[in-house]
Amino acid sequence: MDGKEHTTSTTTERSRDIFRAGIILAVSTAISSVCYLLVPIGVLLVGGELASHLGMLVPSLLSVVAVPLTPLVIAISVFTVIDEIFGEDHKGIDRGWSLGIIIGACLLTLIWFLPLWGQSWPILAEKLRPLRVSVLFDDAWVMGLTWIVYIPMMMYVNLGAIVTDNTSSSVTQERQRAGSSSVGASSDPANQPTQDIDGFSREGTGFTYNWDSAPDTGFADIGGMESLKTNIERSVLRPLTRIDEAYERFNVSPPNGILLYGPPGTGKTLFARAIAGELGHPYLELSAGDIKSRWINESTEQVNQLFAEAEQFDRCVIFIDEIDALLADRGNDLHREHAQVVNEFLAHLDDENPNFLVIAATNRADLLDEAATRRGRFDQQYEIGLPDHDAREAIFRVRLCELPTALDEDNYHELAERSEGLSSADIVGIVDDAAMHAAERDAEAITLADLHESFPNRFTDKDT
Known part of the structure; x- marks a missing residue:
């Protein structure tokens, strides 16, 4: 992740x-x-x-x-x-x-x-x-x-x-x-209590997966990328929340799944959490690599268990990172078990009236099985690349807004210039390291020097 x-x-x-x-x-x-x-x-x-x-x-x-x-x-x-x-x-x-x-x-x-x-x-x-x-x-x-x-x-x-x-x-x-715990994960999901979005607590539910309440993250916590936020708001959030009567009038169906792709560290997981936070739905975050390691000899049953648990909610969001490890092209995999997993997973994505939104993330969209990107599955795809100048400046502002700083407008502009080629995760790491430097010297605020010191070595030459 x-x-x-x-x-x-x-x-x-x-x-x-x-x-x-x-x-x-x-x-x-x-x-x-x-x-x-x-x-x-x-x-x-x-x-x-x-x-x-x-x-x-x-x-x-x-x-x-x-x-x-x-x-x-x-x-x-x-x-x-x-x-x-x-x-x-x-x-x-x-x-x-x-x-x-x-x-x-x-x-x-x-x-x-x-x-x-x-x-x-x-x-x-x-x-x-x-x-x-x-x-x-x-x-x-x-x-x-x-x-x-x-x-x-x-x-x-x-x-x-x-x-x-x-x-x-x-x-x-x-x-x-108590009843859920005694029956265990193999019990019939229909006998488990329906979990309401409001007041949801994962403790003692007896679920196999670690469902959680809606994240606190929202689009306001993501620096920059305004056009991407607008596209997701128009194509994902509005059809799901039905805030516009026109969507009902023209029977615009919400997506079953969306795919976020791009280099590592660009903010795919953060975007998934922000979408779930904006929707206010219970949220499950998984890594496809971990899932596959658990599904040996019982893959299709575990896929069914995942979506059966999702049915216990009015609405929910499932995020799967490294989806290419789960839905890789079946032509490149000789294992019959893998083909069964792909078939079962895609069959659930074909649900005509789902109560779930599956958000998948990958660094290699080209490795996905072609059937995964058909209409009604992961047909909505959004590239999350390296942030541009404005996005980098916005990320610095978002990460530093609740910390004591000694920066002016020119400093933020200079940080955005200096961080060209860095990912969102790199910038988050710079801010975290700068905060550590300031704390170590018992400073009153984070300074531009603290941030400069926290840049990766290959970027420090820009000062000279």
């Missing part, structure tokens, strides 16, 4: 995630607070009306049951809808729901005992007075006894329901994990 194609999420992405989580928490809290304030009041109003016709006993008994349960039923209905919209943040919704119960119960308590404190804070009492219902008696003992019957019971039942639901979900997940 390209050795140094690692990156972290940008500050903008982290800020967006924090903002989104805050919005989910705030909306959930506000809705829950209103629900647990107004619904009990509404129940008591109905109970008061019934009492005028049926007497106090029956409406009182009905209210004792309805006050705790009615808000729960309404809240579950509302939060089911919210869960469909913000399904990736169950914890944020549950926290907001719990906090809203507490806030609603506190406001309801203020209204319940309003006659006892209303004279001390008349302005607040006047604002809350319209919410007070006639069945909340003014006698202090009656207020206290009815509050004990209604409010603590409501909080106990509703908070308990949230805790019980979370506990049941955890127990179910543990049982599923």
